Amino acid sequence: xxTQGKNSGKYPNERLSISELASNFNEITGWAIGxxxxxxxxxxxxxxxxxxxxxxxKWETKVDEGKEKVLNRMAGLVEELLKAPPPGVDPSTDLLGxxxxxxxxxxxxxxxxxxxxxxxDWKRFAVHEKLKKKLKYPVFIDNxxxxxxxxxxxxxxxxxxxxxxxxxxxxxxxxxxxxNGDIYHGSLGMAGEMGHITVDPxxxxxxxxxxxxxxxxxxxxxxxxxxxxxxxxxxGFNADNAEDLFExxxxxxxxxxxxxVEKVFNDMGEALGIMLANVVNTLDPQAIxxxxxxxxxxxxxxxxxxxxxxxxxxxxxxxxxxILCTTLCKNSNFIEAGVVGGASLVFIDHLRKLxxxxxEKNNAPKLKMVPPATAKxxx
Amino acid sequence: xxTQGKNSGKYPNERLSISELASNFNEITGWAIGxxxxxxxxxxxxxxxxxxxxxxxKWETKVDEGKEKVLNRMAGLVEELLKAPPPGVDPSTDLLGxxxxxxxxxxxxxxxxxxxxxxxDWKRFAVHEKLKKKLKYPVFIDNxxxxxxxxxxxxxxxxxxxxxxxxxxxxxxxxxxxxNGDIYHGSLGMAGEMGHITVDPxxxxxxxxxxxxxxxxxxxxxxxxxxxxxxxxxxGFNADNAEDLFExxxxxxxxxxxxxVEKVFNDMGEALGIMLANVVNTLDPQAIxxxxxxxxxxxxxxxxxxxxxxxxxxxxxxxxxxILCTTLCKNSNFIEAGVVGGASLVFIDHLRKLxxxxxEKNNAPKLKMVPPATAKxxx
Numbered sequence: 097x098x099t100q101g102k103n104s105g106k107y108p109n110e111r112l113s114i115s116e117l118a119s120n121f122n123e124i125t126g127w128a129i130g131x132x133x134x135x136x137x138x139x140x141x142x143x144x145x146x147x148x149x150x151x152x153x154k155w156e157t158k159v160d161e162g163k164e165k166v167l168n169r170m171a172g173l174v175e176e177l178l179k180a181p182p183p184g185v186d187p188s189t190d191l192l193g194x195x196x197x198x199x200x201x202x203x204x205x206x207x208x209x210x211x212x213x214x215x216x217d218w219k220r221f222a223v224h225e226k227l228k229k230k231l232k233y234p235v236f237i238d239n240x241x242x243x244x245x246x247x248x249x250x251x252x253x254x255x256x257x258x259x260x261x262x263x264x265x266x267x268x269x270x271x272x273x274x275x276n277g278d279i280y281h282g283s284l285g286m287a288g289e290m291g292h293i294t295v296d297p298x299x300x301x302x303x304x305x306x307x308x309x310x311x312x313x314x315x316x317x318x319x320x321x322x323x324x325x326x327x328x329x330x331x332g333f334n335a336d337n338a339e340d341l342f343e344x345x346x347x348x349x350x351x352x353x354x355x356x357v358e359k360v361f362n363d364m365g366e367a368l369g370i371m372l373a374n375v376v377n378t379l380d381p382q383a384i385x386x387x388x389x390x391x392x393x394x395x396x397x398x399x400x401x402x403x404x405x406x407x408x409x410x411x412x413x414x415x416x417x418x419i420l421c422t423t424l425c426k427n428s429n430f431i432e433a434g435v436v437g438g439a440s441l442v443f444i445d446h447l448r449k450l451x452x453x454x455x456e457k458n459n460a461p462k463l464k465m466v467p468p469a470t471a472k473x474x475x
Numbered sequence: 476x477x478t479q480g481k482n483s484g485k486y487p488n489e490r491l492s493i494s495e496l497a498s499n500f501n502e503i504t505g506w507a508i509g510x511x512x513x514x515x516x517x518x519x520x521x522x523x524x525x526x527x528x529x530x531x532x533k534w535e536t537k538v539d540e541g542k543e544k545v546l547n548r549m550a551g552l553v554e555e556l557l558k559a560p561p562p563g564v565d566p567s568t569d570l571l572g573x574x575x576x577x578x579x580x581x582x583x584x585x586x587x588x589x590x591x592x593x594x595x596d597w598k599r600f601a602v603h604e605k606l607k608k609k610l611k612y613p614v615f616i617d618n619x620x621x622x623x624x625x626x627x628x629x630x631x632x633x634x635x636x637x638x639x640x641x642x643x644x645x646x647x648x649x650x651x652x653x654x655n656g657d658i659y660h661g662s663l664g665m666a667g668e669m670g671h672i673t674v675d676p677x678x679x680x681x682x683x684x685x686x687x688x689x690x691x692x693x694x695x696x697x698x699x700x701x702x703x704x705x706x707x708x709x710x711g712f713n714a715d716n717a718e719d720l721f722e723x724x725x726x727x728x729x730x731x732x733x734x735x736v737e738k739v740f741n742d743m744g745e746a747l748g749i750m751l752a753n754v755v756n757t758l759d760p761q762a763i764x765x766x767x768x769x770x771x772x773x774x775x776x777x778x779x780x781x782x783x784x785x786x787x788x789x790x791x792x793x794x795x796x797x798i799l800c801t802t803l804c805k806n807s808n809f810i811e812a813g814v815v816g817g818a819s820l821v822f823i824d825h826l827r828k829l830x831x832x833x834x835e836k837n838n839a840p841k842l843k844m845v846p847p848a849t850a851k852x853x854x
Contacts, residue, residue, distance in 0.1 A: 201790065210793055259662045273757065280654055282759025283638045286790045289756040294749050294787060295676065306752065306787040370673050373685065374753055377668040378652065380661020408673060408685040411580065411665045414589055 108453040115258050115277030117447040118250045120454045121147075126192040127185055128442035129177050129233075130247075131170055132240060132434025133198050135159060135214035135267040135317075138166075140173045142182050143439030147251030147424070150182040152435060163217050170196065171230040193234035195441035197243035197434040198223060199270055204285030207237060213268050213303060214317070236441035241270035241288050242279045243437030244387055244422070249274065250440045252433065253385060253423040260383040261375055263290060264433070265390035269311045273379065291315065295370040313367035314397075316390060322360055330356060342393040361396035368397065369404020372419075376405065376412045387422035387433040394421060487832040494637050494656030496826040497629045499833045500526075505571040506564055507821035508556050508612075509626075510549055511619060511813025512577050514538060514593035514646040514696075517545075519552045521561050522818030526630030526803070529561040531814060542596050549575065550609040572613035574820035576622035576813035577602060578649055583664030586616060592647050592682060593696070615820035620649035620667050621658045622816030623766055623801070628653065629819045631812065632764060632802040639762040640754055642669060643812070644769035646695045652758065670694065674749040692746035693776075695769060701739055709735060721772040740775035747776065748783020751798075755784065755791045766801035766812040773800060 109117065124145040131140040134157060141152035155173055157166060174194055178187050185191075200212025207224025209215070228235045238246075245262035248254040254262070258277045264270035269291025273280045280287050291311040292304055299308020300321075312318040319338045327333045330353055335341045344357045351357065372384060386394075402419055405412050424433040447454065488496065503524040510519040513536060520531035534552055536545060553573055557566050564570075579591025586603025588594070607614045617625075624641035627633040633641070637656045643649035648670025652659045659666050670690040671683055678687020679700075691697040698717045706712045709732055714720045723736045730736065751763060765773075781798055784791050803812040826833065 201793065211789060271757075275654065275659055280758070282790075282794070283761040284759060284794045286759040286794055287757065289759075289790055292756045292788070292790075293753045295673070297674065297745075297749055304789045305792075306789075366676075370676055374672045375757060377671045378650075378666065378754060378757060379659070380663060380665040380668075382662040409671070410590060410683045410685075411661075411668055411671075413684075414580065415661070415663045415665055 107449045107451075109448050109450060109455065112448065112455055113277035114246060114249060114274075114279065114444055117444055117454065118255070120447055121145075121250050121443070123447060123450060123452070123454070124443050126190050126446065127182070128192050128439035128446075129174055129194045130243075130435040130437065130439030130442075131173060131194065131196045132243075132438055133157065133166075133170060133196060134240075134434070135199065138170055138173055139435050140177055141435050141439075142177060142185065143436055144182070145443075147247070147436055147440075149435060151180065153177065159215055163215065163221055166215070167223070167226055167230075171227060174231055187233075191233055192446045193236060193442040194227075194231055195236040195238075195243065195438035196223070196227065197240040197438040197441075198237055199240045199266075199268065201286045201289060202237070202239050204238070204281055210286070213311075216303075234442070234445070236438075236445060238279075238437075238441055239270065239272065239285075239288065240264060240434045240437065241272035242281070243441055244270070244424075244433040245272035245274050245279060245385070245437070246444060247424055247433050247437035247440040248385055248387070248422060250443060251424060251436060253420050254383065257382045259379070259381045260385055261290070261379065261381050262288075262385050262387070265314060265316075265386060265388035267316045269315050270388070273381075275379065275381075290371060290375055293371045293374055295367045310367045310371040314364045314371075314390070319360065319364070319390075322363075326353075326356055326360070338390055338393060342396055345393070345396045358396075361393065362400050365397040365400025366404050368401040370408060372401065372405040373408035373412065376409045376415075376417060380411050380415055381417070382415070383418040383420055385420045385422060387424070391421050486828045486830075488827050488829060488834065491827065491834055492656035493625060493628060493653075493658065493823055496823055496833065497634070499826055500524075500629050500822070502826060502829060502831070502833070503822050505569050505825065506561070507571050507818035507825075508553055508573045509814040509816065509818030509821075510552060510573065510575045511622075511817055512536065512545075512549060512575065513619075513813070514578065517549055517552055518814050519556055520814050520818075521556060521564065522815055523561070524822075526626070526815055526819075528814060530559065532556065538594055542594065542600055545594070546602070546605055546609075550606060553610055566612075570612055571825045572615060572821040573606075573610055574615040574617075574622065574817035575602070575606065576619040576817040576820075577616055578619045578645075578647060580665045580668060581616070581618050583617070583660055589665070592690075595682075613821070613824070615817075615824060617658075617816075617820055618649065618651065618664075618667065619643060619813045619816065620651035621660070622820055623649070623803075623812040624651035624653050624658060624764070624816070625823060626803055626812050626816035626819040627764055627766070627801060629822060630803060630815060632799050633762065636761045636797075638758070638760045639764055640669070640758065640760050641667075641764050641766070644693060644695075644765060644767035648690045648694050649767070652760075654758065654760075669750060669754055672750045672753055674746045689746045689750040693743045693750075693769070698739065698743070698769075701742075705732075705735055705739070717769055717772060721775055724772070724775045737775075740772065741779050744776040744779025745783050747780040749787060751780065751784040752787035752791065755788045755794075755796060759790050759794055760796070761794070762797040762799055764799045764801060766803070770800050 142150040201210045209221045212218045262272040271288040271290040296308030301307045422433045424436045521529040580589045588600045591597045641651040650667040650669040675687030680686045801812045803815045
């Protein structure tokens with residue numbers, strides 16, 4: 097569980113922010129295992145002290161087999177990884193811990209998944225407790241959005257920022273708010289649920305009780321619903337998911353139903369723009385960072401998204417808002433930042449508990465930051 | 476300007492949060508003058524160390540006379556108050572400073588009003604600098620929402636909370652986000668602009684570039700537009716402003732156009748509910764607190780607002796969200812919390828600069844908090 101900064105006097109760096117700890121990332125001396133739980137797949141890997149993935153594994157989640165079996169598979173994937181550590185790495189001495197990035201609303205203090213839209217039987221499910229019993233290494237857990245945001249701050253495109261909003265466009269929309277150098281968890285650990293922001297008040301009803309949330313327009317599950325509607329309206333419409341849709345989009349006007357496809361991505365961009373404008377008006381962040389499978393279709397939706405954000409938020413027009421994509425997937429075939437995110441929960445705890453006083457190190461010349469060139473819109 | 480917590484080593488309490496400072500409010504030894512700038516009126520008063528107003532004054536703002544004259548009137552109101560201090564109070568020794576609560580988007584670090592919807596000629600206006608030159612006492616400035624939230628934390632209904640959202644329903648909608656015991660100002664001091672959250676994407680266009688924001692439905696200026704529409708549709712419809720409308724509402728079914736009036740307040744409640752659900756999903760706060768003139772009509776809009784918030788936000792259903800009204804106007808004919816808020820900017824700076832180490836005092840038994848009875852919905 098991500099530690100929050102009450103100083104017990106036990107460790108010198110207990111009250112340092114994630115930003116302050118992250119600027120000392122070169123002090124990380126061990127490896128971590130990161131696990132990213134998604135509705136379709138569980139992905140995991142050994143993650144190096146520099147944030148690089150070693151031989152990632154992907155298993156099916158099989159949500160419908162029930163929560164205990166999913167949990168066994170999460171632990172099983174860790175065991176699998178333990179059998180094949182990177183060359184020269186000995187789990188018993190070099191593994192700092194295992195970090196899980198989990199979707200849904202977490203009660204962090206109690207280590208529960210309170211509710212998770214794509215895991216219907218996960219209600220107040222004691223994930224942290226149960227995983228601790230199954231594994232003999234330190235176990236950390238956080239919401240997938242929070243974990244990915246921490247990973248992005250440690251190793252990715254968000255290094256230069258102390259105030260940013262993180263959004264994962266996957267099966268659903270995961271999110272995190274990183275404020276004043278730390279994840280803002282909210283009063284009970286439920287902050288960052290921006291996927292449930294209303295962008296169409298009269299829109300379709302959802303399992304959460306809301307209607308017309310941005311998730312209906314800009315997540316893989318939402319787009320599948322839209323695609324099914326198109327299939328009913330347009331005979332022979334040949335797409336099953338967001339990936340197929342983007343392939344059709346790339347064919348441009350050559351494709352006979354291009355207008356219908358373009359409208360789906362325009363609606364996605366507009367929904368994301370309304371949501372971003374709301375969030376930017378509330379939080380005045382320096383940057384918004386996107387990850388998740390749907391950013392593959394960046395070219396199809398981002399122009400409209402940025403236009404609507406700027407039109408609808410005068411804060412965005414004034415504060416030089418940067419809109420970015422994750423750089424955590426560079427050396428991997430994984431698009432998700434969640435695996436590095438899970439591992440980063442371990443690394444941050446490791447840095448916090450180092451016996452060296454890192455706040456003094458912070459007074460030394462600043463570490464080299466990610467150059468602005470990698471931080472432009474749509475980078 | 477509100478100080479933010481970088482420790483220069485000059486004062487022992489520099490890095491304490493507002494929450495930590497506020498729990499020592501009995502250490503305040505002087506008075507402050509608080510000034511609340513609104514689109515219609517400038518209000519000001521001496522504020523006691525216990526947060527009570529002494530002989531408040533209200534002047535017209537006269538926005539159309541231009542920014543320099545408005546600024547002269549703000550300073551003039553301070554001079555007026557200095558001429559008539561409370562009995563036994565000597566301005567030269569007992570006045571800690573003057574705090575201004577100002578509407579609009581502020582660039583706090585530069586002390587500018589960047590833009591203010593109801594003050595069209597205030598664009599990057601150096602309010603702090605100019606007021607400092609006009610007054611011989613320490614001058615503090617913050618957004619009216621932020622200032623009121625600090626006042627509510629020091630002396631009002633938000634005393635028990637470290638995570639809350641503050642909304643002022645006045646001519647426009649002012650707002651503040653109070654997170655982890657401090658005002659969250661955002662990267663440039665523009666956070667808290669929740670009045671511009673979109674609740675009706677196809678709604679009427681606004682000066683800010685957005686359309687269909689909550690301010691159109693739930694602020695005095697927004698309601699006046701709605702009332703004007705009703706006057707055109709319903710001959711003899713006898714209301715000019717929100718106050719008149721609430722008087723008609725109180726007549727209930729006896730009033731022939733009650734349904735039309737009820738619909739306005741239902742729309743207001745629905746708009747506020749959509750906005751609150753968005754904010755609660757993003758921030759998971761412990762409480763939402765309302766102030767401003769329109770809370771006089773609480774009975775007309777709050778039921779719908781709470782219903783919609785709970786329907787649309789599962790975070791709100793899980794986190795025991797409290798929805799509250801200001802208690803800062805109890806001993807005054809003022810409904811605005813902004814005057815106490817302005818003064819509270821002074822008090823917080825005073826506490827921060829005390830030579831006594833207040834963090835040690837925080838280890839002593841906790842101060843008595845506002846009992847839960849005053850903190851229920853609609854209290």
